[in-house]
Amino acid sequence: MATATAQPVILERLPRSRSLRLPPWEKLTPLLLIAPSVILIAVFVYGFIGATMRTSLVRWNSALPDYTFVGLHNYQRLFQLDRFQADLANTLHFTAIFLAGCIILGLGAAVLLDQRLRGTLFFQNVYMYPLALSFVVTGTVWRWILNPNSGVNVILGNLHLDFLKSGWLTDTHTALNSLGIAAVWQMSGFCMAMFLAGLRGIPEELREAARVDGANEWQLFWRITFPLLRPITLSAVIILGHISLKIFDLVYVMTFGGPGYATDMPSLYMWIATFQQFLYSRGAAIAIVLLLMVAILIVPYLVWNLRGETEQ
Amino acid sequence: MGNERWTRRQFVGRAGKTAGGVVLGLSLADFLAACGTGTGTSSSGTGKLEIFSWWTGPGEKDGLAEMFRIYKNKYPNVTITNSAVAGGAGSTAKAVLATRMQGGRPPDSFQVHAGQELIASWVKANKMESITSIWNSEGWDSKIPKDLKDIVSSNGEVWSVPVNVHRGNALWYNKKLLDSKGVSPPETPEQLTSALSSLKAKGIASPLALASKGGNWQVQMLLENNILAAGGADFYKNVMSGKASFTDAKVVQALTWMKQWLPYANTDNSSIDWDEADNRLIAGTAVFHIMGDWAKGDFTSKNWVPNTDFGVVPSPGTKGKYMIVCDTFGLPKGAPDRDNAVGWLKVCGSQEGQAAFNPKKGSIPARTDVSPSGFDVIAQSFIAEFKTDTLVPSSAHGSATPPNFASAVNDEMGQFIQNKDVTKTASNLQKASDEFLKTA
Numbered sequence: 001m002a003t004a005t006a007q008p009v010i011l012e013r014l015p016r017s018r019s020l021r022l023p024p025w026e027k028l029t030p031l032l033l034i035a036p037s038v039i040l041i042a043v044f045v046y047g048f049i050g051a052t053m054r055t056s057l058v059r060w061n062s063a064l065p066d067y068t069f070v071g072l073h074n075y076q077r078l079f080q081l082d083r084f085q086a087d088l089a090n091t092l093h094f095t096a097i098f099l100a101g102c103i104i105l106g107l108g109a110a111v112l113l114d115q116r117l118r119g120t121l122f123f124q125n126v127y128m129y130p131l132a133l134s135f136v137v138t139g140t141v142w143r144w145i146l147n148p149n150s151g152v153n154v155i156l157g158n159l160h161l162d163f164l165k166s167g168w169l170t171d172t173h174t175a176l177n178s179l180g181i182a183a184v185w186q187m188s189g190f191c192m193a194m195f196l197a198g199l200r201g202i203p204e205e206l207r208e209a210a211r212v213d214g215a216n217e218w219q220l221f222w223r224i225t226f227p228l229l230r231p232i233t234l235s236a237v238i239i240l241g242h243i244s245l246k247i248f249d250l251v252y253v254m255t256f257g258g259p260g261y262a263t264d265m266p267s268l269y270m271w272i273a274t275f276q277q278f279l280y281s282r283g284a285a286i287a288i289v290l291l292l293m294v295a296i297l298i299v300p301y302l303v304w305n306l307r308g309e310t311e312q
Numbered sequence: 313m314g315n316e317r318w319t320r321r322q323f324v325g326r327a328g329k330t331a332g333g334v335v336l337g338l339s340l341a342d343f344l345a346a347c348g349t350g351t352g353t354s355s356s357g358t359g360k361l362e363i364f365s366w367w368t369g370p371g372e373k374d375g376l377a378e379m380f381r382i383y384k385n386k387y388p389n390v391t392i393t394n395s396a397v398a399g400g401a402g403s404t405a406k407a408v409l410a411t412r413m414q415g416g417r418p419p420d421s422f423q424v425h426a427g428q429e430l431i432a433s434w435v436k437a438n439k440m441e442s443i444t445s446i447w448n449s450e451g452w453d454s455k456i457p458k459d460l461k462d463i464v465s466s467n468g469e470v471w472s473v474p475v476n477v478h479r480g481n482a483l484w485y486n487k488k489l490l491d492s493k494g495v496s497p498p499e500t501p502e503q504l505t506s507a508l509s510s511l512k513a514k515g516i517a518s519p520l521a522l523a524s525k526g527g528n529w530q531v532q533m534l535l536e537n538n539i540l541a542a543g544g545a546d547f548y549k550n551v552m553s554g555k556a557s558f559t560d561a562k563v564v565q566a567l568t569w570m571k572q573w574l575p576y577a578n579t580d581n582s583s584i585d586w587d588e589a590d591n592r593l594i595a596g597t598a599v600f601h602i603m604g605d606w607a608k609g610d611f612t613s614k615n616w617v618p619n620t621d622f623g624v625v626p627s628p629g630t631k632g633k634y635m636i637v638c639d640t641f642g643l644p645k646g647a648p649d650r651d652n653a654v655g656w657l658k659v660c661g662s663q664e665g666q667a668a669f670n671p672k673k674g675s676i677p678a679r680t681d682v683s684p685s686g687f688d689v690i691a692q693s694f695i696a697e698f699k700t701d702t703l704v705p706s707s708a709h710g711s712a713t714p715p716n717f718a719s720a721v722n723d724e725m726g727q728f729i730q731n732k733d734v735t736k737t738a739s740n741l742q743k744a745s746d747e748f749l750k751t752a
Contacts, residue, residue, distance in 0.1 A: 061716070062433060062436060063410065063433035063436070063439070064436060064438070082727075143583070147583060148583065169582070169583055170583045172730055175582075256525065256526055258524065258528070259581075259726065260726045260730040260731075261723075261726065272719065275407035276406065276407070276527075276715065277715060277716040277719040278410070278433060278715055279716055
């Protein structure tokens, strides 16, 4: 804590005193040092966002680029499509189960592991491992597991639990939730790691003080621990949320959007519209809608984070 | 990397003649493109040839290798680069191709389904060179049926060379199982419906094997075969070119048959592809599968004997008609090694090339003068029917309609097998037709 308060003082004093002594050409050095990354990001991130935005406003609906300006027509058409309406509903549904699943399982596992019992390190690693896999691998494995004829249904049948059998990925009512199972399996370990770090950062004195005041363990968790984990929870929501909104590989591998539009996602449709239907402008419009959706999630977080930093 | 050294030597030679010093600073890719523009003057039979396809599976890969072998015999000094991109029915390959074509770096020649898949995209975008003169100089008019030439032509020009012909309208059945249940192979849609219902009554829960994994194109084949059955060849061609409506009673009839069959199909269809549907026939859990004749290659590779273990009839109601699924090769403008590519196209259209390629691929030759002796019994009967049947282009496989329409129909089929709503599907198909067929 002492270093944290000491640092700003140094930072405040240094620039002022040094800037007087700097020769003019040396003022350029920091600019030159960051210039390559600024230029690269300007071109390859913001330039391409601009190009995508432009493509979404023209009539490029075949292999041949057509830059006739049509305004917001592509967006208007997009939101009228059954498929895109289904995509938006699916994204929200999927994000809800994905976030809830990851946070509940992640927090639960973190609280258990934080008890510092024997073997916690082992389980910590076991839960973390799925994170090292790519969604493509996860998707392939879970597609086999959830295959109605060869996977988990066979086990359920052998256990005489036939009422639990399901079409999983092949039934329009269960497909999206089945997709959620695979996604939660992969990312809940990551959530656990975040919460575990958060839990270990909570000073023992606070809990000790609460215990002295007569709080039971349940109250301790809900009144002390959980509120102190709020920044971690928010970070987890942001990180998982943007993964969920942009999910592509898992859907591509597991269901390709089917059955019907039951598991179709904006990112998958963006790819299909662009590279299979050659509707470049529609693909670009979906990309911009996706960008806005993620921005709605990320920008307030960045603002909040930035404000936190300046306050410190 | 012997070929790389070769081009470097070739390059140094040419660099002396041209302003080579400028080219030196460019990347390898730029340098290859630069070589390409120069080859117009150099003699053909040397240099490189890059062939782009999605033939990576067993059989098709071997067929491609056969054609490469024939090419090598003719042009031993040309180094062939096989740029095959794996992935479901070419969907990945087409995305890669689109990027290369728009980036101005086409391969020397690429695989494309006959017809609209090429004409409505790359021909319309003015990225293809007409091959009419090659077609005429090779005398293909007398060897390749006119119906097929029409499919690969637009505005009086021919755009690609058909290599093979697959049949899209085929009903495959487990012969032993069908015989044992005392049911005869159905010839009309109504007969299929009653066959399905009697098989179900005899204990086969889902006698119709159905696959829809990877975008529902398998279901789209059911639809197009049924439209052909309900409306005949002329109506089919009209509706697929936007001249007739999808809300027509004939399309409604086609959809109604599908609706009648769906209760007899496996409900896990979205998790299986066509080859897994074939396995259902082999396992005896299903009896019928409506699929293109690539199913035959799949059956025989699994040691099933044609006309003993499995049989085939035209899909219900389409006797006398041949649903063409045809792979072709075209000539992109700015092909780096144009002269070599022209040689490749000649091999593709040659009797020798087609005789070598097709038995491996499991298709029949697009030429009618290839001896059927090297083919299996089913291919032999298809070769005979190909000569007399009315040929119609498949929409599910890119020939009849542009890719964006086919893809929209795919989506609609995915919806249809869930909601089974004939009226709504017909009107949605018409919407897709309005959007994508009228402008074409």
